[in-house]
Amino acid sequence: GENVEQHPSTLSVQEGDSAVIKCTYSDSASNYFPWYKQELGKRPQLIIDIRSNVGEKKDQRIAVTLNKTAKHFSLHITETQPEDSAVYFCAASRASGGSYIPTFGRGTSLIVHP
Amino acid sequence: EAGVVQSPRYKIIEKKQPVAFWCNPISGHNTLYWYLQNLGQGPELLIRYENEEAVDDSQLPKDRFSAERLKGVDSTLKIQPAELGDSAVYLCASSYGTGKQFFGPGTRLTVL
Numbered sequence: 165g166e167n168v169e170q171h172p173s174t175l176s177v178q179e180g181d182s183a184v185i186k187c188t189y190s191d192s193a194s195n196y197f198p199w200y201k202q203e204l205g206k207r208p209q210l211i212i213d214i215r216s217n218v219g220e221k222k223d224q225r226i227a228v229t230l231n232k233t234a235k236h237f238s239l240h241i242t243e244t245q246p247e248d249s250a251v252y253f254c255a256a257s258r259a260s261g262g263s264y265i266p267t268f269g270r271g272t273s274l275i276v277h278p
Numbered sequence: 279e280a281g282v283v284q285s286p287r288y289k290i291i292e293k294k295q296p297v298a299f300w301c302n303p304i305s306g307h308n309t310l311y312w313y314l315q316n317l318g319q320g321p322e323l324l325i326r327y328e329n330e331e332a333v334d335d336s337q338l339p340k341d342r343f344s345a346e347r348l349k350g351v352d353s354t355l356k357i358q359p360a361e362l363g364d365s366a367v368y369l370c371a372s373s374y375g376t377g378k379q380f381f382g383p384g385t386r387l388t389v390l
Contacts, residue, residue, distance in 0.1 A: 196377040207369070207381040207382060208321065208369070208381045209381070257377050261328055262309070262328050262375060263328055263373065263375070264373070265323070266311075266377075270320050271318070271320050
């Protein structure tokens with residue numbers, strides 16, 4: 165089955181700095197890579213995603229890059245703000261039937277210090 | 279548009295007791311997922327439904343866990359009997375063909 169490794173487990177930055185979270189996956193059949201943000205006690209929320217036919221996607225301060233050959237993808241957050249503090253999860257998903265099978269990373273706790 | 283609804287939000291039971299969780303997905307979403315999330319970890323898939331059919335239940339501990347999605351809309355997840363190690367957050371998510379999943383708020387289960 166799919167195996168997703170996520171690093172680092174904890175990331176502490178100063179407000180205004182950039183943050184990068186990296187994930188690797190093992191199954192070459194995975195073709196959809198979402199990122200979720202989960203605040204304490206809240207539900208995971210999709211913040212950005214990328215499909216395997218695209219190398220990079222950007223949405224304001226967040227961007228995701230994908231290297232299919234190396235089987236790794238990364239989340240980049242620029243100009244971090246205290247409200248970016250949360251746990252971020254990556255996932256690698258492959259299509260199966262009419263839906264997708266996701267495998268999640270263990271999460272990165274991002275702490276942004278004012 | 280209403281999001282994914284789950285109930286109850288919190289449940290405390292003694293070990294060996296049964297417990298059930300309910301999920302109402304976003305209207306029109308044909309795929310429904312149940313996950314288990316332990317503290318400090320990512321969601322782990324338990325079962326995936328396409329409409330009323332369970333298409334992937336390989337990670338569901340079938341000796342004590344069961345699930346159903348009658349009529350392809352609402353779903354229930356049951357544990358009987360519960361064990362101490364079942365304490366976790368149980369998340370439900372739904373999607374419609376694109377892979378984008380929308381999560382419910384979860385049910386936090388504590389087994390004493």
